[in-house]
Amino acid sequence: MKIIVCIKQVPGTNEVKTDPVTNTIIRENIPAILNPFDAYAIEEAVRIKERRGAFIYGISMGIPAAREVLREALALGIDKGILMTDRKFAGADTLATAYTLSKGIERIGDFDLIICGRQATDGDTAQVGPSLARTLNITCATDISRIIEIKNKEMHCLKITDDGYEEILVKLPALITVVKEINMPRLPSIKGMKLARRAEIDIVRFDDIKADENRTGLKGSPTRVRKVFVPVHQVETSMIEGTLEEKAQKLSELLLSMGMEVK
Amino acid sequence: MDGIDIIKDKCVGCKACFVACPYGAIEFVEKKAVITDKCTLCGACKESCRFSAIVSEMDYRQGSDLSRYEGMWVFAEQRYGKLKPVSLELLGKARELAARLNAKVTSVLFGYNIGFLARDLIAYGADQVLMMDEEWLGDFNDRIYGELITNLVKEHKPEIVLVGATSKGRSLAPYISSSLKTGLTADCTGLSIDDEGLLVQTRPAFGGNLMAEIVCPHNRPQMATVRPKVFKPLEPDYEKRGIITRIQKEPIEGLVKLIRNIDNAEGQSLTDAEIIVSVGRGIGSAANIRLAGELADALGGVLASSRPLVDMGWMPYSRQVGQTGKTVAPRIYIACGISGAIQHLAGLADIDTIIAINQDPEAPIFKVANYGIVADVKEFLPLLTEKIKQAKKA
Numbered sequence: 096m097k098i099i100v101c102i103k104q105v106p107g108t109n110e111v112k113t114d115p116v117t118n119t120i121i122r123e124n125i126p127a128i129l130n131p132f133d134a135y136a137i138e139e140a141v142r143i144k145e146r147r148g149a150f151i152y153g154i155s156m157g158i159p160a161a162r163e164v165l166r167e168a169l170a171l172g173i174d175k176g177i178l179m180t181d182r183k184f185a186g187a188d189t190l191a192t193a194y195t196l197s198k199g200i201e202r203i204g205d206f207d208l209i210i211c212g213r214q215a216t217d218g219d220t221a222q223v224g225p226s227l228a229r230t231l232n233i234t235c236a237t238d239i240s241r242i243i244e245i246k247n248k249e250m251h252c253l254k255i256t257d258d259g260y261e262e263i264l265v266k267l268p269a270l271i272t273v274v275k276e277i278n279m280p281r282l283p284s285i286k287g288m289k290l291a292r293r294a295e296i297d298i299v300r301f302d303d304i305k306a307d308e309n310r311t312g313l314k315g316s317p318t319r320v321r322k323v324f325v326p327v328h329q330v331e332t333s334m335i336e337g338t339l340e341e342k343a344q345k346l347s348e349l350l351l352s353m354g355m356e357v358k
Numbered sequence: 359m360d361g362i363d364i365i366k367d368k369c370v371g372c373k374a375c376f377v378a379c380p381y382g383a384i385e386f387v388e389k390k391a392v393i394t395d396k397c398t399l400c401g402a403c404k405e406s407c408r409f410s411a412i413v414s415e416m417d418y419r420q421g422s423d424l425s426r427y428e429g430m431w432v433f434a435e436q437r438y439g440k441l442k443p444v445s446l447e448l449l450g451k452a453r454e455l456a457a458r459l460n461a462k463v464t465s466v467l468f469g470y471n472i473g474f475l476a477r478d479l480i481a482y483g484a485d486q487v488l489m490m491d492e493e494w495l496g497d498f499n500d501r502i503y504g505e506l507i508t509n510l511v512k513e514h515k516p517e518i519v520l521v522g523a524t525s526k527g528r529s530l531a532p533y534i535s536s537s538l539k540t541g542l543t544a545d546c547t548g549l550s551i552d553d554e555g556l557l558v559q560t561r562p563a564f565g566g567n568l569m570a571e572i573v574c575p576h577n578r579p580q581m582a583t584v585r586p587k588v589f590k591p592l593e594p595d596y597e598k599r600g601i602i603t604r605i606q607k608e609p610i611e612g613l614v615k616l617i618r619n620i621d622n623a624e625g626q627s628l629t630d631a632e633i634i635v636s637v638g639r640g641i642g643s644a645a646n647i648r649l650a651g652e653l654a655d656a657l658g659g660v661l662a663s664s665r666p667l668v669d670m671g672w673m674p675y676s677r678q679v680g681q682t683g684k685t686v687a688p689r690i691y692i693a694c695g696i697s698g699a700i701q702h703l704a705g706l707a708d709i710d711t712i713i714a715i716n717q718d719p720e721a722p723i724f725k726v727a728n729y730g731i732v733a734d735v736k737e738f739l740p741l742l743t744e745k746i747k748q749a750k751k752a
Binding site for chain 2: 106108131132158185186188189190193216217218219220221222224225226229230233234235236237238240251253255256257258259260261262263264265266269274275276310312313316317318319320321322323324325326330331332333334335339340342343344346347348349350351353354
């Protein structure tokens with residue numbers, strides 16, 4: 096089996112600190128990390144490899160420093176890291192990202208399965224996976240919580256939804272996005288880390304892919320960020336005081352009064 | 359550098375761009391802005407500059423005949439013949455936006471034996487319903503539904519397409535936008551029309567710590583998925599008239615086959631819940647979770663949890679609220695023994711009232727709570743449940 100895992104480097108924290116006086120964003124050197132959801136995607140690919148044999152590619156689009164998250168993925172058990180990096184890829188929205196990744200994936204050739212994390216923790220859009228599947232014109236199944244069986248070019252899975260779960264059959268080749276329920280990612284082994292340090296990461300630039308310049312990066316992005324701002328959460332917290340008994344009494348009255356308003 | 363450049367002569371060093379840049383990619387050298395390698399070309403700086411000193415390549419586009427696109431579309435999501443509340447919320451918002459654009463509101467309704475829902479869509483704000491009622495559309499399938507809507511959009515050319523940011527909507531919308539090669543903004547919490555008639559889409563980023571306003575200036579339709587419970591539906595008006603158009607198309611083959619639905623128990627959906635009682639580490643043991651469950655039952659609410667309890671195997675993942683779990687927007691959220699880490703707060707959307715119960719008066723959850731109680735949840739919850747039961751009897 097040939098499996099491709101999509102990997103993104105994201106800021107290590109989502110905390111946005113603001114200067115209380117000027118209400119401007121304070122930035123420190125925030126370390127970059129592997130998108131937490133991608134750890135589940137990598138783990139699931141490695142588990143499939145252990146069960147039935149597979150070759151796993153990890154592909155990322157990002158700045159040159161994103162090499163580091165590919166090394167992490169290599170230490171965890173993927174076989175080859177590919178970094179798509181070029182100024183012509185910068186400023187991409189989800190559509191341009193999906194297009195660019197699709198070109199990198201076409202370069203790999205035939206594959207059976209693409210695994211993505213449900214979403215990246217910086218943008219939280221959950222759009223690149225489904226958009227990539229559409230661009231490659233393959234099956235898409237989002238929010239997979241369990242792979243039950245892979246057989247005869249079909250994958251039997253569980254998908255988590257707003258209403259519960261769906262048991263589904265997915266025709267391969269397919270792209271799935273996975274949620275954290277699917278597995279418990281392992282820690283890298285010492286041997287894996289050694290291998291990863293020495294491993295060569297393929298660098299793919301714009302000129303290496305047969306891409307339309309008008310569809311990558313900022314040029315290829317229909318959406319534009321017009322403004323960003325820090326939301327103001329001005330909450331007046333009323334503390335309910337008293338003995339434990341009194342607190343319970345007051346809160347119970349409060350809850351019931353709020354209940355009355357609606358029903 | 360490709361993309362964004364500073365015209366040095368025009369830059370006055372006011373630092374407005376420095377403030378606007380979410381990536382810390384602007385530095386000042388000799389009181390002039392300089393763009394560093396951290397730049398992602400998001401364009402936020404350009405918008406902030408009052409001196410036209412920032413230029414970018416972004417001012418190009420196919421923008422040929424956008425005026426041919428008109429009207430607002432809302433995808434009507436239904437399950438077992440019941441409309442999702444978010445679809446009705448979107449119809450209400452679409453009406454308001456359509457009034458500004460002098461446009462019509464169309465709802466797209468697919469399924470099997472769902473014809474009766476078209477009246478509801480009109481009552482809640484649609485002028486027109488495009489409906490396909492076919493056996494092969496009985497189960498939602500993003501490829502089948504997506505392909506059909508893509509073709510309808512090509513035919514009718516709506517200016518704006520809105521989809522609820524439900525689990526289904528969030529896989530359907532990217533199918534359509536990618537097929538049409540247009541923009542899509544995920545999980546919006548605000549929508550408005552600007553002076554140029556563009557749809558301004560506001561959405562949280564960085565786990566809700568930053569808000570972004572996004573536009574899609576040169577491609578049509580402008581598409582967004584919108585978070586449930588952000589907008590209020592209109593009062594339904596069953597006197598209102600509208601056009602219901604039945605459409606027939608050749609069946610399309612899906613690549614994902616539904617074997618069966620494994621539904622949560624009735625009224626257990628976190629995303630639809632009005633009252634959520636959520637437990638965190640302060641509950642102490644897996645056995646104590648029942649104390650919060652009893653409170654949830656007494657209030658007619660749903661039980662949820664923070665991440666540590668799921669990681670320890672005390673609660674199922676489907677109950678997890680937060681960035682790596684579900685985003686919820688109940689009317690009342692009662693956080694029991696939850697410290698309020700930023701990742702947890704990212705899962706709290708538009709909540710009218712947050713009540714926090716925590717032993718630690720310094721817990722960050724109190725900063726976002728409307729009401730706070732410093733108490734040990736293990737002792738406090740049984741008392742509270744008892745008080746509520748008594749009051750209900752009275």
